[in-house]
Amino acid sequence: MGNYRFHTPEGVSDMLPEDCRTKRGLEQKLRTLFALSGYREIETPGIEFYDVYASGDFVAQENLYKLGDQEGRILSLRYDGTVPVARLAATLFKDTPPPLRLSYIENMYRFRESGGGRQREFCQAGVELLGVSSTQADAEVIALAISSALETGITDLQISIGQAEFFRGLMEAWEIPAEDAEEISRHIDQKDTVALEKSADRYGLSSSEKETLLLIPSLFGTYDTLDAFDKRVESPRARAALQNVREILDILDDYGYMKYVSVDLGMLRSLDYYTGMIFKGFTYEIGFPIISGGRYDNVVSVFGRDLAAVGFSLSLNLCMTALRRQDKELLQIHVDTIIGYSDEPGMRRLALEMAKDLRADGLIALVDCEGMNEEDLSCFAENRGIEQMVFLNNGMCDCEEEGK
């Protein structure tokens, strides 16, 4: 017994003051950005019924933290922000006319997944825009994702945009059955051209079709990529997908965000979840995407309401790791003033009042609670790098400046 008492479970960690303050600062910036953009913040429970995630087949059961309640029902820790929001949109918000703009900043719990850089508990900030299926909505969400990353201080940002419908359109036109299409999508997603070539031969694709297939994982640019596929592809479904991405680029150009964006039609992960554009965000010094998002028009319908939806999430933990490794300054915590006092009558009251006044001015003030004398307090202030030390005695106030 007690073997683990000094430890935290795998994939979770304590957050120390500097990190915690930095994180709160980032949260506040994002909260403000989301609110100013018209996204209302919500909190969903940390515990959901397992069915919420299981019914739409959104998440492999191995990836969910599960527990039971006293009635023998299976519960799951919050895995993502999207599915609970979809549940809300179809239940508590069912009479609210669309569009719905919602945001969240919450901890997620995942086994085996890379969403938080293989951490099992990590904080995501995200938004969902429900009830609009327009390209403008797609672009609004991508632009907000870019703004969010910039807001956290990340400047070297790359956003890759893909389109699930492009791949589906091709598979449909080439009459490839769903199960095989899934295998092909996996090969494309891994950029495994060796396996792709074999698949192409197996399904008897023509040489031009095969060329197109092999181009999917290897082309990434902007308009040039879209042009290249426009010339090769006839399926109306796939062409509509290309047109969607083209218009998204046009709009992002209006936002002034073109320099962050590229097109990668080979990005096909979580294909059954996404129904339109998909995007991911990358930066230096971190091996995992920090942003992930896309359009998922079929998720809310699992909960009984037919509602288009698009959203993204940004991993705060990964952002902080990236910022630290990129030598971007994180917030430092310092104490402005420490106040000590002698045991003469009235001194304590004076010290407490002084601290209150300083705090009212936004300064960080400590009142000594160890009964240090003036000399000890002076040493203490110097050792801890506290800028100012005040010692109250004899009704007169003794001020000393430490450091500067």
Add this chain to the structure above:
Amino acid sequence: MTDMITIALSKGRLAEQALDLLEAAGYDCRAAREKSRRLILEDEKAGLRFIMAKPADVPTYVEYGAADIGVVGKDTLLEEGRQLYEVIDLGFGACQMCVCGPVSLKGKLDQIPNKRVASKYPNITRSYFEGTKRESVEIIKLNGSVELAPLIGLAEVIVDIVESGRTLRENGLDVLEVIADISARVIVNRVSMKMKAQSIMPMLDALRCQLAKQKEEGAAK
């Protein structure tokens, strides 16, 4: 701007062959050839940093982005199941991942119920039997000399890499089913592929070119 590229190599023959290919493709790999015990070999001028790792760890370094590129056997990739780009089949280190067992079991594998399968590759074994064959088996993880298991009654069959098949034959075993073709692959971190595209894409192209050239030369001979 050129970025520093970190390449994780699987210690041993695979590393040597990978370096040969990189050199033939025009990259200066002298740093990596140094006979030393250093684990990180860096050549700032060439913009290359090499790390020598245990094969099973190469996909991990690359998935986390500690290395941008890796060279590793397909067997390790299948076993580790990491989220990576798997971009080039280098062709060398070729062998097969197989279900092997006593010759007497040839063609009768499906007739044994509740099989025990010994392997160094529990994940590949599970995904093959449970995923492809839709069959539940008991998997016994071993760390070496897996051929022993069926001989001594620890397991009915094994899942292992087969190169020439000599060890198998000398022990009265044979290949019963082929799971996958194995060879060395170039893997790339998903973020590096985007963030360092300017350095990585030309390298991949040069490797592909060199491979094609060698193939042609091989055919000509």
